[in-house]
Amino acid sequence: MQTAKAPLVRPHSATGFDLKPIAAPLGIVLSILGVSMLLPALADVSSGSGGADVFLGSSAVTVFVGVLLWMSGRGARIKRLDLRQAFLLTFCLWSVLALFAALPFMWGRPHLSITKALFESMSGLTTTGASVMSGLDDMPAGILLWRALLHWFGGIGIVVIAIAVLPLLAIGGMQLFRTESSDKSEKFMPRVGAIAKGLLLSYVLLTLLCTVCYLMAGMRPFDAVTIAMSTLSSGGFANSDSSVGVFASPAVDYVAIVFMLLASLPFPLYARALAGDVTRLVTNSEVRLFLLIVAAFTLASFAQQSLQGINQGEPAFRGALFTVASLISTTGFMSVDYTHWGPVSDALFFLLMFLGGCTGSTAGGLKALRLAIAGRAVRQHLKRISYRNGVFPVRYGGVPIADDVVASVLGFVCLYFATFLAGGVALNMIGLDLRTAFSAAIACLSNVGPALGPVVGPAGNYGGLPDAAVWILTVTMLLGRLEILTVLVLVLPRFWLR
């Protein structure tokens, strides 16, 4: 047994921190982002809204830096990325990309300050969907497509990271997804490639399917494509200040409901379904728990609306289901304004935002699996303290869960609450009222987007907040998306020193 103070043996030793193996993959992804900026440029040209030059300029800068990074790292053996390099790469993928993705927001039509532009791009890449922009209905097509693309990249990015990287980093119980082979190797890249293929295919197919459904529900092609990307990524950016409520269409609402829920299910199950194993989608314990929660909350909300005479029949049911799906999937779309449902709406909001979707989905929040394990751990703990002679392993899906997994889930839940409190307190200290501060903190930590109150609620946007608050929330979105620990570990001095 090694104690904390003993020197650690590493399989391939290196003095200092070798950044080269990070540079190459980061450079490649950055170049892809740069090239993708040509799509909004094209949209601006074809719609005649004029803004293509901004995207061409941003693209040139981004691709230039991306290629430079890639070249500088080309000599390194990418396949030998070790643990701390994997941590740093994950962090850089979101933070560095957000910097370059912010360029069009600064140089182009919305002409945001660097603080707000970075918030907007981070909100896109973390699929939070909180916006500092207003007047969306009059924005050029390019900038709207760019926001949707950021969501879409961020969505597939987090699914790949959650399935291929986080389990190896043993973060918040994700080690449950560690496979036999992965346990014996510290090499990430080959694994990432193989896994990413199935996930990407599912993601593309679902997005296409969603686009077709939106078209059939009556959307313009541009709206259908961008909002499908927003839906599958659990992002929530829309092309109107009234979100998807602007369509005032039950058909659109139902399509959104279905695909928001699909985006909250574990993507590895889709990859398996593509390979022929469809049953898992129905028998998976986490999926069942998730759908059960959705059903229970929808029923409660439907009953409340009916009893208090707010809505009746189909509109009440659709409003309830839409709101529950939007909040628990952490998409943050708005169709009906649920904040007029009386005090219950605040409670609904807080509960659903903490819960979140399933692990390995594009949704944020604590996630159903962790809730299940934490709940079972507490139940087993109750049993253990009342029958002192028994040993009660925590079971999930019939399988006993190792103690260190249970501990890391409980630790993650504690840390999640602590981060929420710290964020809320920090915002409160710089002058935001309690409701705005704490709802914004959880809306960004869980990557939902819209929060509560006149400033950051569904009717407002984050543009009215002071710069300090915008920075705090930018960091909070990143912390939430990368499951906190991935970022915190970089703060340990020992991370850099050994």
Place this chain on the structure above:
Amino acid sequence: MQTAKAPLVRPHSATGFDLKPIAAPLGIVLSILGVSMLLPALADVSSGSGGADVFLGSSAVTVFVGVLLWMSGRGARIKRLDLRQAFLLTFCLWSVLALFAALPFMWGRPHLSITKALFESMSGLTTTGASVMSGLDDMPAGILLWRALLHWFGGIGIVVIAIAVLPLLAIGGMQLFRTESSDKSEKFMPRVGAIAKGLLLSYVLLTLLCTVCYLMAGMRPFDAVTIAMSTLSSGGFANSDSSVGVFASPAVDYVAIVFMLLASLPFPLYARALAGDVTRLVTNSEVRLFLLIVAAFTLASFAQQSLQGINQGEPAFRGALFTVASLISTTGFMSVDYTHWGPVSDALFFLLMFLGGCTGSTAGGLKALRLAIAGRAVRQHLKRISYRNGVFPVRYGGVPIADDVVASVLGFVCLYFATFLAGGVALNMIGLDLRTAFSAAIACLSNVGPALGPVVGPAGNYGGLPDAAVWILTVTMLLGRLEILTVLVLVLPRFWLR
């Protein structure tokens, strides 16, 4: 290894649930409570405020039931109380006593409804100090003394339970306080007696010392005695609607500060100090952490007041220290109205209320020891995930902490937050605004008392809440005081069935 489904072997088997061994100790304590009602009766007679008959009547009823219970349990072997009987006894000690302690509030001068009377007596026995009564300055002496006595009994009660019973129940990391001998026996009563003696002596001596200091600071003898009982129990009931602010005396403030902090330290250390071992009070890791937190928050609050020109010099320092001591000790005394310090006050309030005092004190909250262990667990977890080859035990005070203790601490912290959220959401649902709902939930869960906002804030009281809210908060106080799990375990069907 036994699994959850296997039958459990118990040292002394019994079919069904034997309530007899609980009846005797419960009856004795209830009789003591009944006899103690003669003190307020005496106070009413000597002050001529007329209300003695109510206390005499309540006393007769309480002593009658107490003796009946004691007689009914006399045949049982009290010394052989087993685990679940200990749980049930702990729960009954607070719930049954609160019922009888509520009689004077219903029958006497404040003439409260049963809902509000039970809230008031529960608030007393749990040392919460939240009140539904207003017009305290004109209340008869008897009812004021009765409230102080409830605090005082509740305070020593929780210290004895926390040190003698909770460790054996392995609740929320309290198993750290398990002694060698206690581990081998399921018999509680002899142990409780021995431990209780030293604790009770410290408690009485500190209360006397506090009374003398209040007298020297210029209080009337009646105020000095009752407020000393309120201080040492971390209770917070006062004899005026303006709390201890009514004295407008720096000397009173400083005495209150010192004894509120002393009430937050582990009482076993006082018992040791009485036996000659004084050094532990200074070298104890939890005490050091607690005092460090107090110093840091006082400094921050002092700086904020000075910089924003709210207060300067000594008044600013005293206001800061008093507020921090009152909130972190979960006493809830008010001297200066800190809610006028701007938005920072809300943040201060929430942070300090969650923290709480030390384990084995009369204070509520999460407690410094758990914060330390949870913090270290997260740090070790970060180390573990970044150096995958090392084994990093969680250490506290230089000693490695067993994994199951760490897990039970983390589980407790999760459960604490979950209870807070559930309470806040429930209150929000019955119509309270977000700030009132969540601040009242934590004020009652942490047994602090005053919350935030116009209704339940320092300037208001809980009397304006709807009955449903009062019931929810009554349960929340009990959950908080008995560390949640002691109550939750009674909800397991298996607790009753085996």
